[in-house]
Amino acid sequence: MSNFTKLDGGIVGLYILLVIVIGVLVRRYVRRVDQFLVAGRELNIFLGIASLTACEFGIVTCMYTAQNGYDKGFAGVTPGILLALAMFIVGATGFCIKPLRQAGVMTIPELFEKNFGSKVRWLSGVVIVLGGLLNMGVFLRMGGDFLVAVCGFNEKYLEITMTALLAGICLYTILGGLVSVLITDYLQFIMMSVGLLIVTLLIFTKVGWTNLVNAVDAHYGAGGFNPFLHQDMGVDYVIYNAFIAFSVVLTWQTMIQRVLSAKDFSTGQKIYKGTSPFFICRFLLPGLWGIAALAMLTPEQVGEKTILAMPTFLSTFIPPLLMGLVVAAMLAADMSTDAAYMLTWGSVIYNDIMAPFHKGKWSQRKGLIWNRTIVALIGVFLLIYGLWYPLKGDLWTYLTVTGSIYLSSMTVLLITCCYWKQANSWGAMGAIIIGAIMPVSYLIGEQWSLTKTLFTEDIGAYVWGVLTYAGVAVAMVVGSLLKPPVKTTEGY
Amino acid sequence: MITTFWLFLSIGCIGWYLVVLGYVAVKGAGDIKRMLAQLSSRNLPEN
Numbered sequence: 001m002s003n004f005t006k007l008d009g010g011i012v013g014l015y016i017l018l019v020i021v022i023g024v025l026v027r028r029y030v031r032r033v034d035q036f037l038v039a040g041r042e043l044n045i046f047l048g049i050a051s052l053t054a055c056e057f058g059i060v061t062c063m064y065t066a067q068n069g070y071d072k073g074f075a076g077v078t079p080g081i082l083l084a085l086a087m088f089i090v091g092a093t094g095f096c097i098k099p100l101r102q103a104g105v106m107t108i109p110e111l112f113e114k115n116f117g118s119k120v121r122w123l124s125g126v127v128i129v130l131g132g133l134l135n136m137g138v139f140l141r142m143g144g145d146f147l148v149a150v151c152g153f154n155e156k157y158l159e160i161t162m163t164a165l166l167a168g169i170c171l172y173t174i175l176g177g178l179v180s181v182l183i184t185d186y187l188q189f190i191m192m193s194v195g196l197l198i199v200t201l202l203i204f205t206k207v208g209w210t211n212l213v214n215a216v217d218a219h220y221g222a223g224g225f226n227p228f229l230h231q232d233m234g235v236d237y238v239i240y241n242a243f244i245a246f247s248v249v250l251t252w253q254t255m256i257q258r259v260l261s262a263k264d265f266s267t268g269q270k271i272y273k274g275t276s277p278f279f280i281c282r283f284l285l286p287g288l289w290g291i292a293a294l295a296m297l298t299p300e301q302v303g304e305k306t307i308l309a310m311p312t313f314l315s316t317f318i319p320p321l322l323m324g325l326v327v328a329a330m331l332a333a334d335m336s337t338d339a340a341y342m343l344t345w346g347s348v349i350y351n352d353i354m355a356p357f358h359k360g361k362w363s364q365r366k367g368l369i370w371n372r373t374i375v376a377l378i379g380v381f382l383l384i385y386g387l388w389y390p391l392k393g394d395l396w397t398y399l400t401v402t403g404s405i406y407l408s409s410m411t412v413l414l415i416t417c418c419y420w421k422q423a424n425s426w427g428a429m430g431a432i433i434i435g436a437i438m439p440v441s442y443l444i445g446e447q448w449s450l451t452k453t454l455f456t457e458d459i460g461a462y463v464w465g466v467l468t469y470a471g472v473a474v475a476m477v478v479g480s481l482l483k484p485p486v487k488t489t490e491g492y
Numbered sequence: 493m494i495t496t497f498w499l500f501l502s503i504g505c506i507g508w509y510l511v512v513l514g515y516v517a518v519k520g521a522g523d524i525k526r527m528l529a530q531l532s533s534r535n536l537p538e539n
Contacts, residue, residue: 029532042527043523047527225495226494277508278512
């Protein structure tokens, strides 16, 4: 029986209404496409940190990081440490983000057009959107699963609840674009941070550090504290996640959009450096919630779906009233993520995939109408895909594999675009094709009975992920060297 | 030894987050005001 009461429901409802109203009210500041997509490049450091933090932490994040804590103990925090390191290094050195920001582009594919031509820009847009939408397709389902487990919702009302929530998010994103997203992100940063900290402190005081450590030790031994010793992790897991971490920091459109929206490069650098420690918190704090579930619940209470261990634990651990605050905090986190992701992939669809149609010549009014329509259509996709895709395996692996559809190729393209003069359109095309084929073949292979063992046990997601990066790099080098060095309008 | 590392990292994260929450909450509000003022001023000629 959940501790979620009607009063908690009232707190959650009021908060959601407040966010939507504020998000809608700021629509009057958006008159141009660049204001809709990059907030007129007026983003400053602290709002940037709040927005990036809120955008990169949703219910789905909380679920998979808590699952990592439950399944892997403290070692499950490893991807967060790698992300924080990658983000700080890129922020401090300006690696790739400096030429990207100085080019004055709104998306990464726009930069590619300068070196690799318009076809590569278009294809890059397609794989970015494909990977991004598959990635965020499970957000709604995870949010729903969380609410059912924590609040004890009747599942038959879940679809209506999640649809209404998504409609509210769509409303302010469609009307106010990034300006609405940034301001609601700020509110959601405060709300979700308060919720995250209160629950973590509650676990420290009520469950206790010793119980957390003992639970991890009893279930996973030394592997629960050291990723290299964990039976499901090891060197290949760490290497794969290091690749993912650098790729995400360099090319994940929701992150890079904050750099591209910053008022100057120095501000973008400060946003990256200032946000980097959050990526440890992002994995560690919910990870502690997952470990607390490991310590307090029996395996029978959790069942086979370890992803639901944390919400099941929270449903009886958090007292009434505080429950309302925590659920509002989690929904806040989810709303900011959904809004930012819809806008981000929408920006790539308009700016890059539709570039051959508008050629940058459409009026601001027409551009805004199209951008708003695209965001609405993404909302419809989320609703449909989120309800029917059967998620197998652990969520973090699904997210990294679907993200790899573009992470590997876009990372290689970005690095070579910025620092290798011989890189050309042949190499870029080869890299994009290999980078898309390999993760998709894994997704298909793990579902098909004939190849399931080969993909999931013999090779494994992590080795396959590393092989994808290697394959993409080889394709880029070989393709670029094969193309005759004749100057064209598209470069070499 | 390694449990001490995780303990310090956990406490460090909570401490860092508390400080950043307070700082960003105050400074971020100022950033919003400035951003909206800039956007308003740019939109004026079209009004």
